[in-house]
Structures are given as structure tokens and as C-alpha cells.
Amino acid sequence: MAGELVVVVNPTARGGRGIRSLDPVLARLRAGGREVSVLIGDSAADALARARTAVAAGPAALVAFGGDGLVHLAVQTVAGTGVPLGIIPAGTGNDIADALGIPRRDPLRAADAVLGGRVRVIDAARISPGSRWFAGVVACGFDSRVNERANRMTWPPGMSKYILALVQELRSFTPIPFTITIDDQVIKREAMLVAVGNTRSYGAGMRVCPDAKPDDGLLDVMILAAMPKTAFLRAFPRVYKGTHTDLPAVQILRGRTVTLDAPDTIAYADGERVGPTPIGCSVEAGALRVLVP
Structure with a gap:
């Protein structure tokens, strides 16, 4: 999976309206010469398990296509691993993306940041009891x-x-x-x-x-x-x-x-x-x- 972009998708983002921009986003990523695979879980737990398996294989990046909830899920899999996180905002709030300067209402420009942007190193925090991360x-x-x-x-x-x-x-x-x-x-x-x-x-x-x-x-x-x-x-x-x-x-x-x-x-x-x-x-x-x- 080296060099591959793994896109994890929330098909219910914005009540299902966010998924409309998925195909144009995937086309933009592939037009940039990248191999792209799409990961859609049957549930949040299934999506988390699939994303962890994908990250363990060492992709070029895990890309969250959805809102803050999906970014939160993606953070559980990439925090501390060195695998970069890409964010394509497709939710209602998109506050984490906005805080990082990622266009919150323009999925194609966000896709361009995945293709040609820079890696920014930021903090995350652990919640106890347990070991959940949060970024926002x-x-x-x-x-x-x-x-x-x-x-x-x-x-x-x-x-x-x-x-x-x-x-x-x-x-x-x-x-x-x-x-x-x-x-x-x-x-x-x-x-x-x-x-x-x-x-x-x-x-x-x-x-x-x-x-x-x-x-x-x-x-x-x-x-x-x-x-x-x-x-x-x-x-x-x-x-x-x-x-x-x-x-x-x-x-x-x-x-x-x-x-x-x-x-x-x-x-x-x-x-x-x-x-x-x-x-x-x-x-x-x-x-x-x-x-x-």
C-alpha cells in the first residue's frame, strides 16, 4: 500500500448530501497520479477496524471524507503512527479542518491540499479512562x-x-x-x-x-x-x-x-x-x- 491514498468515507455526512461530492473528489485525487482506494464500513466500529488495518499497511495517507466525527475516527488510527491524515470536509461543522486552514466548504480544494499540500505536525490528546484520542x-x-x-x-x-x-x-x-x-x-x-x-x-x-x-x-x-x-x-x-x-x-x-x-x-x-x-x-x-x- 505504499504510495496509496486510503479514503475513509462517511456516507451519511450532512444527511447523505455530502456523498454527492465524493466522485469528483476521487477523480481529482486520481487525476493527480495517485492510487486511491475507498473504505466504507458497515458501522462506525467496522470503519474503525478497517481503517486501522489500512494504516498498519503503511499507506501514503489516510484521508477522512466526512465531518468532525469521521476525522475523530480517523485520528484513532493515525495518531502516533507517522501516517499523515488528509481531511476532505463533507460534514455539517468541519471545525477541525477549518482550524487547520483546510477549505471547509470546497472539497476539491481540500483534495488539492491532500495531493500537493505540506505536512503539518500538530498535537492530539488522549482521554482517560481508556485510550481515545481527540484533535478538536x-x-x-x-x-x-x-x-x-x-x-x-x-x-x-x-x-x-x-x-x-x-x-x-x-x-x-x-x-x-x-x-x-x-x-x-x-x-x-x-x-x-x-x-x-x-x-x-x-x-x-x-x-x-x-x-x-x-x-x-x-x-x-x-x-x-x-x-x-x-x-x-x-x-x-x-x-x-x-x-x-x-x-x-x-x-x-x-x-x-x-x-x-x-x-x-x-x-x-x-x-x-x-x-x-x-x-x-x-x-x-x-x-x-x-x-x-
């Missing part, structure tokens, strides 16, 4: 509870489900007592949410950790302290520009290891369910090689 953001608090609620809903479809879940969760939500350990510093605080960022954004452009750098050997920790719901709603739009960090309720800290503990709270990483806290996050500098423009 861990979310814990109000946002993860919205995800939990939305994942239990069968209607409405698409992003409308998350908007409805947000409204419903806000009605009953109360601040969560967190214990946050950053390296040797322990913080006990009621908070609306806590985000741990290797990159700056999640949720289709919410710059929750706007100054996070994926190659500085550190994780950014954004703590949004308890606040009235009306103030929370007023502050929420500011996250899309990253200006929420000026608010008195917001604190940004940095560290190499972060532990989050909050009762009855599930953590999500790169939009994927991790499980209940407590969880630990530990950055590993230079664990990923990514093809970028």
Missing part, C-alpha cells in the same frame, strides 16, 4: 447535555433537532458543580459548561477556545461560570466570533493535563460521545501529521 474540543456541561437530549430525539431531522433540544434543555438546566484539575491547579466552581480545546471551535463555528493553537503542546480550558439564563442567552451569539472571552463569567486557562468531574454529566469529544465524568485529557505534542494547504 471536549465539551462538558450545557452543550453536552443538549447533545444527549438531541441524540434521544427521533424528530425533527438535521440541525432543527439540536435547536429544539437546546430550547428544551435550557428550560430545566441549572449550573453544574465542577471540579476541574489543570496540571496541579484544582478549581471547584459552579459552571454552565467547560470546554477543553486542542483547536478553537466546535458546533459549526462556535469559537469556544478562540486562541487555542494545535501545535503549542497545551490544551486551552474555557470555563463559563454560573450565570442567569437571560445573560447566557445574550452572551451565546458572541461565541461565534470568540468575543465571549471578554465576559467576567469566562475564564481561559492552559495546561498539559486536564481532569473534569461533574455529577450526571456526559462529555463529548469532537462531537462524539465519550461517557460520564470524571475524565482526564492529556496532550501529546506532535502526535498527528496532517496534510494542509
Whole structure:
């Protein structure tokens, strides 16, 4: 498989609409003179197993065609191996690609970066218990509870489900007592949410950790302290520009290891369910090689 590009595909990206650009992307890659194989799993677990087998054979790159969830899956297979990761954004958010300067709405330009771009060495972080990696953001608090609620809903479809879940969760939500350990510093605080960022954004452009750098050997920790719901709603739009960090309720800290503990709270990483806290996050500098423009 030396020299081969292995493209792992999420056929349900953007509700199945993302797959429409797969054939043009494959044609662009092959027109660049590369041998290309396509990997589609029967399930996420099957796709992960197939991707691990492909990476073990030493391809030129593993290319994730999908959104942040598929990038998250691909990271599990390439982190620490030296095999480069290519990203063809075809999901709803594409926040990891955007943080790395990969065109988030132009799959063909992203394909050109796979063919002729450079390798950028960036960090990734491990989650404990277990050995899961993440490359983007861990979310814990109000946002993860919205995800939990939305994942239990069968209607409405698409992003409308998350908007409805947000409204419903806000009605009953109360601040969560967190214990946050950053390296040797322990913080006990009621908070609306806590985000741990290797990159700056999640949720289709919410710059929750706007100054996070994926190659500085550190994780950014954004703590949004308890606040009235009306103030929370007023502050929420500011996250899309990253200006929420000026608010008195917001604190940004940095560290190499972060532990989050909050009762009855599930953590999500790169939009994927991790499980209940407590969880630990530990950055590993230079664990990923990514093809970028």
C-alpha cells in the first residue's frame, strides 16, 4: 500500500448530501497520479477496524471524507503512527479542518491540499479512562447535555433537532458543580459548561477556545461560570466570533493535563460521545501529521 491514498468515507455526512461530492473528489485525487482506494464500513466500529488495518499497511495517507466525527475516527488510527491524515470536509461543522486552514466548504480544494499540500505536525490528546484520542474540543456541561437530549430525539431531522433540544434543555438546566484539575491547579466552581480545546471551535463555528493553537503542546480550558439564563442567552451569539472571552463569567486557562468531574454529566469529544465524568485529557505534542494547504 505504499504510495496509496486510503479514503475513509462517511456516507451519511450532512444527511447523505455530502456523498454527492465524493466522485469528483476521487477523480481529482486520481487525476493527480495517485492510487486511491475507498473504505466504507458497515458501522462506525467496522470503519474503525478497517481503517486501522489500512494504516498498519503503511499507506501514503489516510484521508477522512466526512465531518468532525469521521476525522475523530480517523485520528484513532493515525495518531502516533507517522501516517499523515488528509481531511476532505463533507460534514455539517468541519471545525477541525477549518482550524487547520483546510477549505471547509470546497472539497476539491481540500483534495488539492491532500495531493500537493505540506505536512503539518500538530498535537492530539488522549482521554482517560481508556485510550481515545481527540484533535478538536471536549465539551462538558450545557452543550453536552443538549447533545444527549438531541441524540434521544427521533424528530425533527438535521440541525432543527439540536435547536429544539437546546430550547428544551435550557428550560430545566441549572449550573453544574465542577471540579476541574489543570496540571496541579484544582478549581471547584459552579459552571454552565467547560470546554477543553486542542483547536478553537466546535458546533459549526462556535469559537469556544478562540486562541487555542494545535501545535503549542497545551490544551486551552474555557470555563463559563454560573450565570442567569437571560445573560447566557445574550452572551451565546458572541461565541461565534470568540468575543465571549471578554465576559467576567469566562475564564481561559492552559495546561498539559486536564481532569473534569461533574455529577450526571456526559462529555463529548469532537462531537462524539465519550461517557460520564470524571475524565482526564492529556496532550501529546506532535502526535498527528496532517496534510494542509
